[in-house]
Amino acid sequence: MPPIHLATTFERDVDGGYARGYSYSRENNPNRLSLEVALTALENGAACCAFPSGMAAAFAVFSTLQPGAHVLVADDCYYGVGELLRGHMQRWGVTSSFVDLSDLVATRTALRAETQLIWAESPSNPMLKICDLQALADIAHEAGALLAVDNTWPTPLGQRPLDLGADYVAHSTTKHLSGHSDVMGGAVIVREEGEGLQRMRDVQNHGGVIPAPFDCWLTRRGIFSLAARLQLHTQNAAHLAEALHAHPGVSHVHYPGLADDPGHELASQQMLGFGGMLSFQVPGGAAQAMAVAASLQLFLRATSLGGPESLVEHRASIEGPHSKTPPGLLRLAVGLESADDLIDDLSAALAANAQA
Ligand code: PLP
Numbered sequence: 001m002p003p004i005h006l007a008t009t010f011e012r013d014v015d016g017g018y019a020r021g022y023s024y025s026r027e028n029n030p031n032r033l034s035l036e037v038a039l040t041a042l043e044n045g046a047a048c049c050a051f052p053s054g055m056a057a058a059f060a061v062f063s064t065l066q067p068g069a070h071v072l073v074a075d076d077c078y079y080g081v082g083e084l085l086r087g088h089m090q091r092w093g094v095t096s097s098f099v100d101l102s103d104l105v106a107t108r109t110a111l112r113a114e115t116q117l118i119w120a121e122s123p124s125n126p127m128l129k130i131c132d133l134q135a136l137a138d139i140a141h142e143a144g145a146l147l148a149v150d151n152t153w154p155t156p157l158g159q160r161p162l163d164l165g166a167d168y169v170a171h172s173t174t175k176h177l178s179g180h181s182d183v184m185g186g187a188v189i190v191r192e193e194g195e196g197l198q199r200m201r202d203v204q205n206h207g208g209v210i211p212a213p214f215d216c217w218l219t220r221r222g223i224f225s226l227a228a229r230l231q232l233h234t235q236n237a238a239h240l241a242e243a244l245h246a247h248p249g250v251s252h253v254h255y256p257g258l259a260d261d262p263g264h265e266l267a268s269q270q271m272l273g274f275g276g277m278l279s280f281q282v283p284g285g286a287a288q289a290m291a292v293a294a295s296l297q298l299f300l301r302a303t304s305l306g307g308p309e310s311l312v313e314h315r316a317s318i319e320g321p322h323s324k325t326p327p328g329l330l331r332l333a334v335g336l337e338s339a340d341d342l343i344d345d346l347s348a349a350l351a352a353n354a355q356a
Contacts, residue, residue, distance in 0.1 A: 054172020130263030137165025233276025
């Protein structure tokens with residue numbers, strides 16, 4: 001395993017150079033570099049910038065835009081990204097439109113002359129809508145814009161957006177990549193080196209938005225077991241989706257691995273696996289959904305995903321006034337426990353709160 005390089009500064013050679021490649025840890029650090037190299041390879045990209053959180057990675061992408069730029073963004077993207085665009089970015093003169101990016105006609109219609117970026121997330125959060133990434137890349141490029149894809153949920157082992165034509169891939173490495181709910185991080189991987197990459201390096205180096213060496217080391221360590229973990233997350237999620245789909249107390253299951261899911265066909269083509277996230281709806285709205293979540297014993301009521309533990313979340317109540325999430329929806333981040341135990345837990349909670 002690589003050592004952790006806590007040094008903030010590195011010695012110059014006698015001629016003033018830095019033949020060993022590092023000068024000051026804000027500029028670069030061996031642990032950050034090893035993480036960036038791994039993520040570049042996993043996403044099949046040209047380069048990567050690591051950041052201290054997924055939101056910092058999104059912020060770095062938006063910082064590459066010109067003042068006055070317009071962004072087209074998925075109407076059910078991770079709500080923090082929506083808040084960043086509606087708040088901070090708007091104040092800096094970057095406007096955005098929230099569109100259903102799975103509807104290509106609506107997407108084309110929402111383009112403006114000043115659109116510089118489409119920000120997509122597929123599957124979306126928490127409705128697990130699938131959008132056609134290759135078609136979105138074409139639409140963006142025809143309009144002189146770029147496509148960025150938040151690939152946090154699928155991970156590079158579940159989907160490779162750069163191979164489908166995207167220009168940037170963003171990650172919250174807080175989730176599956178580090179994999180143990182114990183370190184925050186983010187990253188952007190680019191398809192080609194160029195001005196965009198330079199601007200994001202600027203956010204790291206001159207904006208000072210850098211992850212700590214130990215955090216990079218932890219995330220890099222997590223990546224060693226990503227393939228095995230993701231396989232189990234995905235297998236468990238598929239079992240849970242089938243069980244919930246067949247349950248009389250569940251009105252809808254959102255999971256692209258289900259044969260009757262509207263995104264199933266497209267997901268089967270563009271994804272390498274359906275992933276460990278799913279959502280389901282109960283008929284009694286928010287009160288019943290909250291009661292089911294409160295009755296669960298194995299699932300923890302907490303935000304986030306991609307750790308060993310299964311999590312349940314009532315998204316509508318935390319997303320605030322802009323939320324379009326149905327009130328009866330619960331999102332599950334399926335962990336690494338036994339699928340049978342998780343199904344038993346859900347069945348007991350649904351039975352305890354069955355609508356009369
Ligand atoms: N993108 C997605 C899909 C997420 O789920 C999250 C966090 O939940 C983020 C981005 C933001 O990442 P972070 O919490 O690491 O800042």
